[in-house]
Amino acid sequence: MAVYRKRGHDQGNPHKVRCVVSNTGETASHPRRDDSEPWRACLRDEDTGEILGAGVVLTEGVVLTCAHVIQKAQGYKPGSETPDVAVAVEVMAQDELASARVMPGCWVPPTEDDRGDVALLRMDRAIQPEPRVQLRRLRCPRGRTVHSYGFPYVRAYGIYASAVLSGWAGPGGEWIQIDSVPQREVIRPGFSGAGVVDERTGAVVGIAAIAYHSDLSHLAWMIPVDVVAEYLPAFREWLGPEIPCDRWASPAGAILIAVGAHDEAAVAGIHVPNMVDAAGKSADEVYRVLRDTPASEPRGSEPVGVTGIEQAQEPEKVLDSVVGPMVRNGATVVLRLSDENSPTARLVRQRQRDALRVRIDALTEGVADLAQREDLARTHRRRAQARLRPPPKITELSALAAELQLPLAALRSSVDDTDPDRLRRAVERFERKLDRYLDQVERVAREADAAMLVLERLRGLVASYNARAVQHGLLEDKELEQPLRAAREALDAYPCDLNIAEARVNEYVRAVQHRLRAGQ
Numbered sequence: 001m002a003v004y005r006k007r008g009h010d011q012g013n014p015h016k017v018r019c020v021v022s023n024t025g026e027t028a029s030h031p032r033r034d035d036s037e038p039w040r041a042c043l044r045d046e047d048t049g050e051i052l053g054a055g056v057v058l059t060e061g062v063v064l065t066c067a068h069v070i071q072k073a074q075g076y077k078p079g080s081e082t083p084d085v086a087v088a089v090e091v092m093a094q095d096e097l098a099s100a101r102v103m104p105g106c107w108v109p110p111t112e113d114d115r116g117d118v119a120l121l122r123m124d125r126a127i128q129p130e131p132r133v134q135l136r137r138l139r140c141p142r143g144r145t146v147h148s149y150g151f152p153y154v155r156a157y158g159i160y161a162s163a164v165l166s167g168w169a170g171p172g173g174e175w176i177q178i179d180s181v182p183q184r185e186v187i188r189p190g191f192s193g194a195g196v197v198d199e200r201t202g203a204v205v206g207i208a209a210i211a212y213h214s215d216l217s218h219l220a221w222m223i224p225v226d227v228v229a230e231y232l233p234a235f236r237e238w239l240g241p242e243i244p245c246d247r248w249a250s251p252a253g254a255i256l257i258a259v260g261a262h263d264e265a266a267v268a269g270i271h272v273p274n275m276v277d278a279a280g281k282s283a284d285e286v287y288r289v290l291r292d293t294p295a296s297e298p299r300g301s302e303p304v305g306v307t308g309i310e311q312a313q314e315p316e317k318v319l320d321s322v323v324g325p326m327v328r329n330g331a332t333v334v335l336r337l338s339d340e341n342s343p344t345a346r347l348v349r350q351r352q353r354d355a356l357r358v359r360i361d362a363l364t365e366g367v368a369d370l371a372q373r374e375d376l377a378r379t380h381r382r383r384a385q386a387r388l389r390p391p392p393k394i395t396e397l398s399a400l401a402a403e404l405q406l407p408l409a410a411l412r413s414s415v416d417d418t419d420p421d422r423l424r425r426a427v428e429r430f431e432r433k434l435d436r437y438l439d440q441v442e443r444v445a446r447e448a449d450a451a452m453l454v455l456e457r458l459r460g461l462v463a464s465y466n467a468r469a470v471q472h473g474l475l476e477d478k479e480l481e482q483p484l485r486a487a488r489e490a491l492d493a494y495p496c497d498l499n500i501a502e503a504r505v506n507e508y509v510r511a512v513q514h515r516l517r518a519g520q
Contacts, residue, residue, distance in 0.1 A: 037092065038129035039204075040195065041065075042151045042158065044088040045073050046099065051151045054158075054194035056133055056204055057091055058238045061123035063100055064228065065193030066209055067109045068117055070102060072471070082107050091127050098123040108231045113171040114464040117209060118228050120235065133195070135238050136203040137226040140245035141165040141176050142445060143376065145199040148208050150191030161185045163220070167449035169456040175221035176206060177456055187211050187220035196222045201243055210463055221460065247438060248366035250431050252359045253327045254424055255352040256303075257345075258336045272305040272334045279308030283317040290322065303332040310337060310344040319351050327355050352420050359427050360412050366434050367408055371401035373441045380448035389495045392451035395444050400437040404430070454498055455491065458505045462487050465512045474515055483508040 041055040041063055053069030070076060075085040082104050088097045106120035138144060144165045151158045162184045169177040178196070180186040187194075187208050195204040206222035229236045278286045290304065304326070312318045323333050337345045378397055385391040411426060418426075462484070469480055487508040490501040 037133075037149065037195070037197070038131070039133035040092040040149050040158070042090040043069055043100075043193065044090065044097075046086050046088045047074055049088070051190060052087060053190065053192035054150050054208070055089065055121070056135075056193070056195040056207060057089075057127060057129055058120075058133065058135075058235075059128055061098070061100075061126040061128075062103070063089055063121040063123065064207060064235065065119055065121065066117050066207060066223070067107060067119040068467075069193045070119055070121075071109065078109075087121070089121070089123055091129060094127065098125055098127060100124065103234070106232050106234055110464070111171075113461060114210065115171050115174055116231055118207075118223060118231050120232060133238075134201070134203040134240050135225050136198075136201065136205060136240045137242045138165075138176075138198060138205040138224065139242055140247070141205075141224075142167050142449075144205075144246075146178070146196050146205070147199060148187055148191055148194045148196050150187065150194040150208065152188055152190035159185050161187045161191065163187060167445075167452075169449070169453050170221050170460050171457060173453065174223065174227050175209060175460070176224055178208075178220040178222055180219070191220070198243065200246070203240065203243065205243070210460060210467070219456070219459065221456075248362070248369045248434065250359055250366075251328065251330070251362050252355055253329070253331045253333065254359075255323070255327055255348070255355050256332065256334045256421070257340075257348060257352060258334055259340045259345075260336075260338070272303055275305035275307045275334075275336060277308045278306050278318055279311035280313065282313045283321050286312065286318050287322045290326070303334055305334040305336060307336040308338075309335055309348070310339065310342055315344045316347060319347060324351065328358070349420070353415055356420065356423055356427060357415055359431075360408070360415065363408055363411070363427070363430060363434065366431075366438075367401050367404050370404070370434065370437055370441065373438065373445075374399075374401055377441045377444045377448065380445060380452075384448045384451040387495055388451060388455065389497045392447075394447045394451060395440075397441065397444055400440065404434065404437070455496060455501070458487075458498075458501055459491055461505055461509055462491065465509050469512050469515070472516060472519060474512075474519075477515060479515060480508070480511055483511045 039057040041057050043052045043055050043063075043065060044050060045052055052072045053065060055063040055065035055069070057063050070083060070085060070087060071078070073085050073087050076083055077085070082102050084101070086099045086101050089100045090097050100121035100123040103120045103122045108116040108118050110117035142165065145162070146165055147160055147162050149158050149160055162181045163178045163186070164181060166177040166179045169175050178187060188211050191208040191211065194208045196206045196208055197203070198205050204225065206224040207228070209221050209223045211220040225235075225239060229239055276286065276289050281289070286306070290306075306318075306323065309315050309318055323335070326333055335348050337348065339345060374397060381394045381397070384394060407430065411423070411430060414423060466484065469475070469477065474480055483504070487501070487504040490496065490504045493501075
């Protein structure tokens with residue numbers, strides 16, 4: 001279905017929508033479409049209605065897009081710091097089009113190697129879609145599942161594309177590579193400027209920038225939101241909190257037990273500067289005293305201490321509804337007891353072992369996470385070494401997860417028989433080792449990414465210069481046909497000799513530059 005909408009000027013209404021009926025019975029002014037992401041926008045040429053690309057509506061009528069999308073508009077004139085050209089913006093779930101222009105100081109056109117390429121537009125009327133878009137930096141992009149919604153010319157109302165993020169790539173390492181998902185739609189021309197959405201959080205983590213397609217691969221790249229912020233300082237006000245690495249972390253703190261009168265001595269090697277007296281208090285009263293202490297902070301912050309728990313109004317409720325949540329949140333809680341043989345003391349020791357079991361259960365998940373990351377890193381390492389010539393030097397991984405299986409089983413079986421303080425120290429040593437092994441795996445993954453980055457940078461150069469040639473009417477230019485074919489053959493070769501590929505890509509780039517200069 002192809003339905004065309006444009007602003008009408010013939011009846012004096014600058015926002016009137018000209019409506020065409022499609023072959024499905026829908027009307028262009030009221031199409032049936034998914035409005036779960038109302039911040040999506042389609043950008044069109046104001047005069048012809050031709051789709052230029054996509055955009056992300058931020059707030060109060062501000063739109064983020066790629067600069068090359070604006071450069072495709074008929075009224076665009078190169079050379080100015082802020083181009084004076086209007087484009088039509090069709091916001092999802094809106095019945096009218098708005099006109100938009102580049103905001104002063106918010107224009108970064110693509111360089112020769114396609115760096116930059118971002119712009120902010122201001123619409124002629126304030127539009128604030130609800131819910132508002134979330135914009136968040138993705139600290140660890142590898143393996144994240146994403147989707148995008150673009151407007152290829154064959155689908156005027158847009159299509160979804162699903163993909164998986166591979167890692168940092170592109171010119172200067174500014175982009176993140178997007179790998180297509182088999183048997184799903186791929187990012188293609190018409191997606192430029194479209195928000196790339198992280199499936200887990202629903203946040204926009206970048207905008208689609210460029211795509212490369214051949215018989216062997218379907219690749220695309222996005223400009224991450226933090227790179228956009230580096231080019232456009234005005235964009236920073238819309239950035240939300242960073243999405244942390246999706247990696248194992250110990251979810252629980254610890255309960256330490258001290259017996260006897262309070263003094264300033266360290267408990268199990270941990271200094272406890274403040275003790276809260278629970279004697280005579282209800283669980284709610286103890287909570288109110290503790291809520292403004294470091295108890296609510298993650299493990300590793302200043303520990304909190306509680307004394308007099310045996311004389312509390314409800315000792316077990318204090319343990320389960322006050323101390324328990326603090327420990328699960330990662331706090332280290334020191335409980336000072338007056339009688340190590342009291343019923344409350346026995347209850348405390350049981351809760352102490354329960355907290356250790358939670359941490360050991362988490363270690364089981366952590367080792368499983370390590371095994372998966374290990375396999376993925378080895379796969380990327382093998383792919384890079386098989387794909388490239390000369391083979392890149394990438395650290396070889398030993399069987400790290402397998403090495404941890406037996407010690408983990410020993411920890412799990414010793415919870416009831418080992419002194420809790422000794423067991424806690426063993427658990428902490430295991431956690432530190434698991435963290436070191438995860439770091440090793442991440443280093444190998446980064447080495448594999450860096451090796452493949454050279455190839456993807458060359459692909460990006462060919463794709464960007466080919467797009468530039470097409471934009472200037474050189475699609476069937478005879479002088480460019482042979483060097484383009486040679487560059488693509490070198491890049492698609494398996495294995496790919498990087499020295500040959502780089503020489504052929506540079507030859508094609510020079511050929512395009514020569515033809516563009518000749519046409520000026």
